Amino acid sequence: MAAGREGGGKRGTWAPWALMSPAVLWLTLFFLVPVYFLLRTALSNVDFVGNTTFAWRWHNFSEAWTTYNSEFIRSFWYGALATLLCIALGYPLAYVIAVRGGRWRNMLLGLVVVPFFTSYLIRTLAWKTLLQDRGPFVSLLRDVHLIGANGRLLSTPAAVIGGLTYNFLPFMILPIYVSLEKIDLNLVAAAKDLYSNPWRAFRKVVLPLSLPGVFAGSLLTFIPASGDFVNASLLGSPQTSMIGNVVQGNFLATVNYPSAAAISFVFMAIILVLVLLYARVLGTEELSV
Amino acid sequence: MTTLSARHEAGGAVTGGFTPPVWARKLGTYLLNVWASVVLLYLFAPIFVIIAFSFNKPKGRFNYLWQRFTLDNWRHPFRYSDLVHAMEYSLRIAVIAAAVATAMGALMAIALARYRFRGNSIVNLLIVLPLTTPEIVLGSSLLTLFISANTPRGFTTILIAHIMFCVSFVALTVKARLRGFDWTLEDASMDLGAPPWRTFRKVTLPLITPGILAAFLLSFALSIDDYIITVFVSGNSVTFPIQVINQAKVSVPPQINVLATMVLGVSVTVMAIGSLLGARRAARLG
Known part of the structure; x- marks a missing residue:
C-alpha cells in the first residue's frame, strides 16, 4: 500500500487520529481483543460444570484437529468446490455485462444484486423447496436417470455445495466485473490487429488483467463458504456437517468452550495460511478490491 | 504481400x-x-x-x-406475531448499528484519504482483517470476550457485533469514493473566512454524502440479514433471521414468503429511486 501516494497529502499528527479514534477503538476492543480471548479460552481447562480456567493447554489444538479432521477437510473441500463453481458461473456473466453490456450495464448489475435483497435464510429455504423430493429438480433428474428412482438431492453434498455456490455468487461476480470493466478494450483490439484470434486475445490480454478480480472474488467466496453452517444445516444432513456446525454446537449446545475456541482458532489459522499461499501462487498481494 | x-x-x-x-x-x-x-x-x-x-x-x-x-x-401478512416482533427487533438494531458504524467508518475513511501519517498501513490492515476473518471466528471470539467479562448477551452485545463488522465495510466504501476528492475546496472555503465546522457542513459533507448514504444502506442490509455472528452473541434475544431458523424447525408458514416479498419490493423500489435520482443528478451536472 502506497500510503503517501494515496493520502490526500496533508500532514497531520493528531487530527487523523482524532477522527479515527472511535473506529480504531471499536475494532481493537471488539475484534482484536476478542481474538486474544479466543486464544486464551482455547488454551484453558474445562471442568465438568463448564467452568474454564487458563492452563496453557496446547493439547486442545491437536485434539481439535484429530477429533474433527473430517469436518475440517469437508469444509475446505466444499468451500473450494463452491469457489470454483462460482468462477465458472460468475466469470462469463461478469464478462458479458462488462464487455457487451453497453448501456444495459447498470441494469444488468442491478439484476445480479436484486436477489440478495431477500434474507439469506429465506433464500436458502427456497432452495430447500426447489430441491424437495417431490420438487422439480429431483423429478427431472429421475426422469433422465441421472439419479435413481429413489435418488434425492436434499441432504446430499451436492445440495450443500449448490447452496454455498448460490449464496456467495455475487461476491465473485462483482469483483470480477470491476476488474474487467477497467480493462482498456483497445488492448484487445491491438491483440487482434496483431493477428491474435479472439480466444488467444482473451487468454493473453483479458484474463491476466482480470486476475485481481478473480483473486478478490475467490477470497470473498471461499472464506465465508468454508465457514458457513447455514447451508449445511438446512440443505444437508449430519453426514455433510461442516466445521461451522461443530463450532456452533460446541459453543451453544454442548457448551465446551475450550474445545470450541480451539477449533475456531485452528480454522482461522488454516484460512490465513491458505489465503497467503493463494496470494503467492497468483502473485498478487492486494487484499482489498 | x-x-x-x-x-x-x-x-x-x-x-x-x-x-x-x-x-x-x-x-x-x-x-x-x-x-x-x-x-x-x-x-x-x-x-x-x-x-x-x-x-x-x-x-x-x-x-x-x-x-x-x-x-x-397476503390478507393476513402479520398473522405470526413472533415473526413481526423479530422483524421489528432486527429493524431497530439495523438502524442503530448502521448509523453508528457509518459515522465512525466515514470519519476513519476521511482521515485515511485526507492525511498522511505514520501507522497508516496498520490502520488499513485493521480495516481489512475483520473482512477476511470467517464469521464463525468473529462470532465465537466475541462470545469468549463476553463470557470472560460476564456480560449478559442481548440487544447491546448484538449491537456491538453488528457495528464491528459494519465499520470495516463503511470505511472501505467511503474511502473508495474519496479517492480523487479535491481537498483544496476545503482550503478555498477556509481562505474565504469560513470556520472549520462550517466548511465541513457546507463543502465537505455535501460532496461525500452519496458515498456515506451508500455505506449506510450497505450496513443496514448487512445488519438486518446477519445470522452467523448474531447467533453467537444474541443470548435469548431473537432477531428476524434467528426467528426464521427457529420457526423452520417446527413450521414454515407462507407468511415468511409474504414478508420476504415485501422486503424485496421495498428494496427494489429504494434502489430504483436511488438510481433514477443518481441519473438525474448526473444529467444535471452534465
Missing part, C-alpha cells in the same frame, strides 16, 4: 496461430450469451419460488410443496 507475410510470421512465431471461421466466432458469442442468461435465471430461481409460494395454500405446517393458489396469506 507484406501483410500476408506479416501474418505468416505472427502465426509462425506462436504455435497454432489459427483464426476461427466467422460461424465459429458467432457460435461462441451466442453460447456465451446463453450461458450468462442461464446464470441470471439461476440467480432468480429462488426469488421466483419465494414470490410464488407466498400465494400457496400449504397442506400441513410446511410451505414446501405447491398445493393451490390463495390470497389469504
